[in-house]
Amino acid sequence: MSPKVSDSTIRRLSHYLRILEAMERRGGGTVSSTHLAEAAGTTAAQVRKDLSLFGSFGKRGLGYQVADLAGRVRDILGLDRGWRVALVGAGRIGSALFEYRDFRRRGFHIVAVLDRDPAKVGVRWGEVMVEDVETVEAVLEREAVEVVILTVPAPAAQQIVDRVVGAGVRGILNFAPIQLRTPPGVFVHDVNMVMELEALSFDLTNRDFDVERSGEG
Numbered sequence: 512m513s514p515k516v517s518d519s520t521i522r523r524l525s526h527y528l529r530i531l532e533a534m535e536r537r538g539g540g541t542v543s544s545t546h547l548a549e550a551a552g553t554t555a556a557q558v559r560k561d562l563s564l565f566g567s568f569g570k571r572g573l574g575y576q577v578a579d580l581a582g583r584v585r586d587i588l589g590l591d592r593g594w595r596v597a598l599v600g601a602g603r604i605g606s607a608l609f610e611y612r613d614f615r616r617r618g619f620h621i622v623a624v625l626d627r628d629p630a631k632v633g634v635r636w637g638e639v640m641v642e643d644v645e646t647v648e649a650v651l652e653r654e655a656v657e658v659v660i661l662t663v664p665a666p667a668a669q670q671i672v673d674r675v676v677g678a679g680v681r682g683i684l685n686f687a688p689i690q691l692r693t694p695p696g697v698f699v700h701d702v703n704m705v706m707e708l709e710a711l712s713f714d715l716t717n718r719d720f721d722v723e724r725s726g727e728g
Contacts, residue, residue: 520561524584526551527558531581543574593618595655597680599671600662601626601634601641604686608660609636622654627667644671651678658682665689672699 530550534542544555551558562568565587568575585591596619598605608614609621624636625644632643642650650656659675661668661683668687675683676697683699685691691699 516564520564523551523553523557523561524588528581528584528588531577531584534577535581539577541574542577542580547575590618593620594658596621596658596660597623597625597651597654597656598660598662599625599644599647599675601628601631602662605662608662619658623650623656625650647671647674648678651675651680656680658684660684660686662686
């Protein structure tokens with residue numbers, strides 16, 4: 512049975528990767544779990560625990576080869592390949608996400624944009640033309656889409672997700688402020704900016720509380 516991997520572990524791996532890539536740009540070499548932990552704001556024990564879930568890394572007393580570890584973390588995160596992405600919702604959030612260059616650098620290629628607004632359908636965004644969301648199944652099949660980014664109003668989100676899932680997509684990044692219902696085997700990650708601001712508000716209001724968010728296993 513594969514070990515259970517928490518969301519916090521995956522986020523730390525993503526953080527480690529950015530640190531390792533910065534080290535690569537400075538010349539690479541080796542890094543110890545202690546130095547990686549200091550840069551990531553965690554502990555050496557946590558770094559070793561996170562990595563041990565995926566096999567054996569580095570050598571005791573010698574640390575990790577930066578380039579090798581960065582490559583292996585990219586493999587773990589599935590970044591050793593490209594992902595074909597459809598953006599559903601051509602509003603302000605959708606437009607900002609489409610322009611975000613790091614998506615493509617990380618291998619996430621937005622190959623389709625869909626919306627229901629007649630004023631937006633037919634408008635060209637770079638190399639992609641905005642298409643009618645009513646054709647979503649055909650577009651997802653034509654473009655061999657594997658991931659959908661959803662930036663539509665909450666009332667429309669569930670119906671669209673049902674169609675997306677029915678078309679065979681198993682990965683959804685959801686910006687709509689609603690809890691989506693999906694069958695087993697479909698992975699939904701919610702991005703709720705209001706909740707993040709509320710958490711920040713809590714931190715600022717309750718400074719005496721010691722809230723641990725990154726150290727859990």
